[in-house]
Every structure is written in C-alpha cells, then in structure tokens.
Amino acid sequence: MVNTDTVAFVNGVIYTGFSPPRRVRGLAVVNGIVVYAGDPARAAGIVKGLGGDIVDLGGKVAIPGFVDAHLHLDSLGMSLRSADLRGVRSIAELRERIRRFLEQHPDTEVVFGRGWDQELFKEGRWPTRWDIDDVTGDRPAVLVRVCGHAALLNTRALVESGLIDVKSPLIMRREDGEPTGVVKEEFVQRAIEALGARRGLVKALEEGARYVAAHGVTEVGFVSCNLDSLNAVMELWRRGKLPIRVRLYLEPEAFRRCSSCLAPGFGDGLLRVTGLKVIVDGSLGARTAWLSEPYADDPSTRGSLLWSYEELKEVAMLAFERGFQLAIHAIGDATLDIVLRLYRELGVSQGDRARVEHASVARPEQIAEMAKIGAVAVVQPHFVITDWWVVRRVGKGRVTWVYPFRTMVRRGVRLALSTDAPVEPVDPFETLYAAVTRGINEGIELGRITPNETLEVHEALDAYTRGSAYALRDPMAGSLEPGHYADLVVLSADPLATEPTKLRDIEVVETYVGGRRVYP
Ligand SMILES: [Zn+2]
Ligand SMILES: [Zn+2]
Incomplete structure (x- = not known):
C-alpha cells in the first residue's frame, strides 16, 4: 500500500546519506523508491510526467529516516499505557x-x-x-x-x-x-x-508503531518477538495499518514453533521475518550480566549465563542453517566470549551479518575478533547516560571496555544504533546526543573518563541510518540515493549544523515511508 507513491520533494536541504554527507535539493520518488536525487526542477519533471505529486520542503532539512536496529515494539506499545x-x-x-x-x-x-x-x-x-x-x-x-x-x-x-x-x-x-x-x-x-498484559496487543502495537513514526524512525528491528506479538503484528500488516517498516527477530520459543512454516525473508518491504534473537545474560543494572571477573561493587557475583552453551548452540545452529540472521544479546564480556565462540564454531562470515546485541563490555581482542568475522555491534548509546553508576559496577580497571563505540568503529566493526525502547527513549536525538557527548554535561563519570569514545555527529547519523539498515539486512533502507526506499524525515534544524548540546532540541516535522507521509 505504501509502495504506490510517486512524488517529488523539492526545495529542501536533503541529505541522501552521511558517509560522507551528500546534499541535494530535489528527490524524485516513483512507487515509493527514490529514482533520482539532485536538481529539484529535474526531480519535479520526472514525477509530473508520471502524474505524481510535488512536496515543497520550503528550505527545510530532510534526512534518511532513522533505523532503530533493536527495540521491543510490543513492550513499547504496552509501556505507552503504563505508569x-x-x-x-x-x-x-x-x-x-x-x-x-x-x-x-x-x-x-x-x-x-x-x-x-x-x-x-x-x-x-x-x-x-x-x-x-x-x-x-x-x-x-x-x-x-x-x-x-x-x-x-x-x-x-x-x-x-x-x-x-x-x-x-x-x-x-x-x-x-x-x-x-x-x-x-x-x-x-x-x-x-x-496477568494478561497482552490483552489489546494489536492496538498497542499500532500505537507503538505510530509513536515510533512520530519520532522520525521509519524502520525498526523488532527483537524478542514472541508468538502473540508475531500474530498481532502480522494482523496489523495485513490490515494495512503498519506505518513503518518492521524486521522481525523471533525469540527462541516462537522460532521453534514457527521455523518450519516461516522462512526468513517471508513478508514484503514493510514487514519481514529476519532473524532469531536470544537473550543470553542479564543487565549490568541488576548485576545479572555475565562478566569474566566479579562485579567491583559486589565481589560475590559475576552474573550468570542464562543458557547452557549446548542449548544455545543447538537453537542458533538450526536458525543459522535455515538462513535466519542471528542476534544474540551479550552485555557482559564473559557472554561475549561465548557468543564469539559460537559464531566461530558456526563458521559465520561477513555476509551473515551475525549480530551482537548491546556488546556493552567488550575487551580489545574481542572487538578485533568481531571485526574479523563481520559481526555487527547493535549498541544503545543512551545506556551511557542511564547507566551513570557503571564505573562503580565494573571498577576503574575495566572502564575502557564499557560502551567503546569509537574503538569499535576504528577497529572496523560495523556499528548499528538503537534504543532498546522502551528501555531507553525512542527519540533518536536523545540517542545522538548520548553518542556525541557521552553525558559529559550530565556529569556522567564514564563520559569523563572515556571522552575519546564519543562519535562525531555525521558518524552517529551514518550508524543510525546506513549502519542500522545493514544490521537489519535491508539493502534498500538507510539512504536516499536512487534505488532506496523513500523513507525520510523532515527536521526543524540541520543536525550537522547544530551544537551537540542543542541536538535534543531538534524536532521531527514530518515522517515519510515509501514516499507517503505517516506523520503527522
Ligand atoms: Zn537485550
Ligand atoms: Zn532488548
């Protein structure tokens, strides 16, 4: 339904991508796909000949829609109705x-x-x-x-x-x-x-998806999708009520029940079954993330693994052999060891884009190995601000292993940005702000000790669009160059010309998916 649009965007400051940043003033979109990026008169000419519409951006800035590589659309939708x-x-x-x-x-x-x-x-x-x-x-x-x-x-x-x-x-x-x-x-x-929190799930998912679109996010990796949520999101999709693109990562139980009838790639440009998500350890906050050495502020524990290696390997191998993308949650460095061992034993290579969710505590040699096997780090920069106590948890000796975003980029790890919403706010400008400042203005201790791990605004934008699309195995998303989805967001200001401290003031004016306006 969304893919029937033919429209020209003219008189804008349109970034087609950020690596390096390229700006044009016009965009021609045919059937939801960008066919030309350049001169506005020419873009208008292409579209007029096909009977399409013209959208005058009036000098405003537009960028590729944000791609949030890891969020929980069901919990997000439910959280909008919670305290x-x-x-x-x-x-x-x-x-x-x-x-x-x-x-x-x-x-x-x-x-x-x-x-x-x-x-x-x-x-x-x-x-x-x-x-x-x-x-x-x-x-x-x-x-x-x-x-x-x-x-x-x-x-x-x-x-x-x-x-x-x-x-x-x-x-x-x-x-x-x-x-x-x-x-x-x-x-x-x-x-x-x-307790039946899942009553009204279809409605909650729709509200969640609209909320995401209102924040300028045009595509998401919906992780840990269980059977109820799978049925609910498919119902939304069939009814043409899905405003954004969704890539599904099933949780193990749903995967086991569906893997024989649901092949990876099932779906269309809007909704697609993509991978398997496994949560293997907990969080640093609850001291359940599995570390190679005990917690600095509680030497009685180093967290724990929630799966035996054999169980994990069995389900991951089944998924891998069937062509499902692997997305494995690893917050502690001991868990990351297990995940890398698994990826080694499965023989994953660059093209598989095997994902590591969070990679919160990563030692230098682990980062090198991630780069070597082409593992994608799906990170949540806003954790840096939320986990303000993290230095106490891991101790000064391990502090350089925590959220090492710039080191990852420098060592050649593909980086994708996300929010893990509702864990962190969906707002991409909160994420960008955290990636670019590491909470230095909020007095975040980690930010003060590791200022060298901040990203440049254009790097963060690149990771949040092209990088996240890569993590979702979506070659059509994350860019407005010809051949890509016309998924774009019109902003109140140019993020590349905005002081880092003012990034959070930027507002989403309009959001388009496949050339069609989905917000407001
Ligand atoms: Zn997780
Ligand atoms: Zn998550």
Missing part, C-alpha cells in the same frame, strides 16, 4: 507516581509500570511489595525495572501469577524467606503474561 517510573528518586516518589497514574487511569485493572531504578532511591535498597500494596489496592501490579530484567510485583500479582510458590534464586526473599515481590529474568515475562 512511567523513570527517574523516580525514592520509594515515596514511586508510591506517588503510582497514585497519580491510578488517579488519571481509574479503570485500570492491572497496574503496569516501567522504568524504576533502585540505584536512584535515596533509601538505598530494593523496593518490596509491602512498599506498594496499599497504593495499588486490590489490583495486581507489575512494575518493571528500567532494564527490563527485574520487576516488582505487589502481593496480589505475586499470588495471581503463581510466583509466590516458585523456589528460585531469581525470586528475591527477605531473611525470613518471604518473597519480597522482586523477580528477575524469565519471571518478569512469566508475570506479565500470567
């Missing part, structure tokens, strides 16, 4: 935010919230169900930590989900053995599913 708990500074404030949310959404049956971080709490401890039971009242409540790897359940939710009876080290307990309501890793999803 926003980001930046909460105390347990009292957590309670206040929930109270206010319920005041604004009085018909809420199950309270979902997202974004708290106990590191920010002035009480200096994890929250418990007893902290929230009275404000949530009779309804079950699931409040997911900022990283998505831990959640606080109230007593009602703990009982209704059945997790109150489960014995696992991933379910936190008081000294007397009572579960506190905090659950980690797989139990987060278990709780969410048990």
Whole structure:
C-alpha cells in the first residue's frame, strides 16, 4: 500500500546519506523508491510526467529516516499505557507516581509500570511489595525495572501469577524467606503474561508503531518477538495499518514453533521475518550480566549465563542453517566470549551479518575478533547516560571496555544504533546526543573518563541510518540515493549544523515511508 507513491520533494536541504554527507535539493520518488536525487526542477519533471505529486520542503532539512536496529515494539506499545517510573528518586516518589497514574487511569485493572531504578532511591535498597500494596489496592501490579530484567510485583500479582510458590534464586526473599515481590529474568515475562498484559496487543502495537513514526524512525528491528506479538503484528500488516517498516527477530520459543512454516525473508518491504534473537545474560543494572571477573561493587557475583552453551548452540545452529540472521544479546564480556565462540564454531562470515546485541563490555581482542568475522555491534548509546553508576559496577580497571563505540568503529566493526525502547527513549536525538557527548554535561563519570569514545555527529547519523539498515539486512533502507526506499524525515534544524548540546532540541516535522507521509 505504501509502495504506490510517486512524488517529488523539492526545495529542501536533503541529505541522501552521511558517509560522507551528500546534499541535494530535489528527490524524485516513483512507487515509493527514490529514482533520482539532485536538481529539484529535474526531480519535479520526472514525477509530473508520471502524474505524481510535488512536496515543497520550503528550505527545510530532510534526512534518511532513522533505523532503530533493536527495540521491543510490543513492550513499547504496552509501556505507552503504563505508569512511567523513570527517574523516580525514592520509594515515596514511586508510591506517588503510582497514585497519580491510578488517579488519571481509574479503570485500570492491572497496574503496569516501567522504568524504576533502585540505584536512584535515596533509601538505598530494593523496593518490596509491602512498599506498594496499599497504593495499588486490590489490583495486581507489575512494575518493571528500567532494564527490563527485574520487576516488582505487589502481593496480589505475586499470588495471581503463581510466583509466590516458585523456589528460585531469581525470586528475591527477605531473611525470613518471604518473597519480597522482586523477580528477575524469565519471571518478569512469566508475570506479565500470567496477568494478561497482552490483552489489546494489536492496538498497542499500532500505537507503538505510530509513536515510533512520530519520532522520525521509519524502520525498526523488532527483537524478542514472541508468538502473540508475531500474530498481532502480522494482523496489523495485513490490515494495512503498519506505518513503518518492521524486521522481525523471533525469540527462541516462537522460532521453534514457527521455523518450519516461516522462512526468513517471508513478508514484503514493510514487514519481514529476519532473524532469531536470544537473550543470553542479564543487565549490568541488576548485576545479572555475565562478566569474566566479579562485579567491583559486589565481589560475590559475576552474573550468570542464562543458557547452557549446548542449548544455545543447538537453537542458533538450526536458525543459522535455515538462513535466519542471528542476534544474540551479550552485555557482559564473559557472554561475549561465548557468543564469539559460537559464531566461530558456526563458521559465520561477513555476509551473515551475525549480530551482537548491546556488546556493552567488550575487551580489545574481542572487538578485533568481531571485526574479523563481520559481526555487527547493535549498541544503545543512551545506556551511557542511564547507566551513570557503571564505573562503580565494573571498577576503574575495566572502564575502557564499557560502551567503546569509537574503538569499535576504528577497529572496523560495523556499528548499528538503537534504543532498546522502551528501555531507553525512542527519540533518536536523545540517542545522538548520548553518542556525541557521552553525558559529559550530565556529569556522567564514564563520559569523563572515556571522552575519546564519543562519535562525531555525521558518524552517529551514518550508524543510525546506513549502519542500522545493514544490521537489519535491508539493502534498500538507510539512504536516499536512487534505488532506496523513500523513507525520510523532515527536521526543524540541520543536525550537522547544530551544537551537540542543542541536538535534543531538534524536532521531527514530518515522517515519510515509501514516499507517503505517516506523520503527522
Ligand atoms: Zn537485550
Ligand atoms: Zn532488548
């Protein structure tokens, strides 16, 4: 449906790409594909002859649409209807935010919230169900930590989900053995599913996709897509209600159930089944990411691997042999060792574009190996600001291994940018700002110690368009040169002519996918 558009964009400052930056004033689009980039009169001439429309950009700046290589479209859509708990500074404030949310959404049956971080709490401890039971009242409540790897359940939710009876080290307990309501890793999803968070999923996905388009993002890698979400996103697509391009990375269970009937490449330019996503370790925030040496601020642990190597290899091999792209989450460097071993044993090569999600802690020799086998680093620059405590976690000795974006680029690793939304904000200008400044203005310690790891604005833009399209195996995206999708975003200012500190003030004026306006 989107691909039927024939239109010329004229009188703009149009960047066709950033490596190196190239500017034109006109673009001719036929059936959603750029056929000419250059002189506006000529672009208009091509399109008029075909009966197409003319869009006068009135001197505004347009760039290729942002490609977010890793986000969770289902959780993002759901989070738009949840209590926003980001930046909460105390347990009292957590309670206040929930109270206010319920005041604004009085018909809420199950309270979902997202974004708290106990590191920010002035009480200096994890929250418990007893902290929230009275404000949530009779309804079950699931409040997911900022990283998505831990959640606080109230007593009602703990009982209704059945997790109150489960014995696992991933379910936190008081000294007397009572579960506190905090659950980690797989139990987060278990709780969410048990409490029916997925009701209204099609609507939530549509809202999520519209929200993404409104932020200038024209294509996403939808990772950890489970069966329910797969069915829901396919329904949206069939109904012609998908405003952006989506590349699907199934989680292992959905992959096992669908891999015989769903070949990679199934779909079209809008929706395409692309890969398998496996989460192999946790997060630095929850100290569940697997490090080669113990955490500096808790020597009793170095995190853990969530899969045995044999299990991981079995599912990855099956996917690899069937032509699914591999996308494996590795936050700790010990996990990255495992992923690189896997890629070596599978014999991946440049053309496979095997992905490493996050690659948050990466030693120099690991970066060299990633470059050698053509592994793509799918990174989230905004983690640098959110993980403001990270130097304490890993200690000074390992600090140069954390979010080493520039080193990766310099060593020849293909870099793709993303937000992991709803973990980080979808807004590409927040991501760009973080990549370019490393939070130096926010007093981020990592940024102060590793200023050499910042990216230039044009490098970050290149990684966020061409680089991310590469990570999604999409040769038609990430550029406005002829032969590419006419996916573009019109901006209030030129990011290449904007002070780094002002990048976040740039606004998305319009978003086009396949030459058709999808926002506003
Ligand atoms: Zn992940
Ligand atoms: Zn993720």
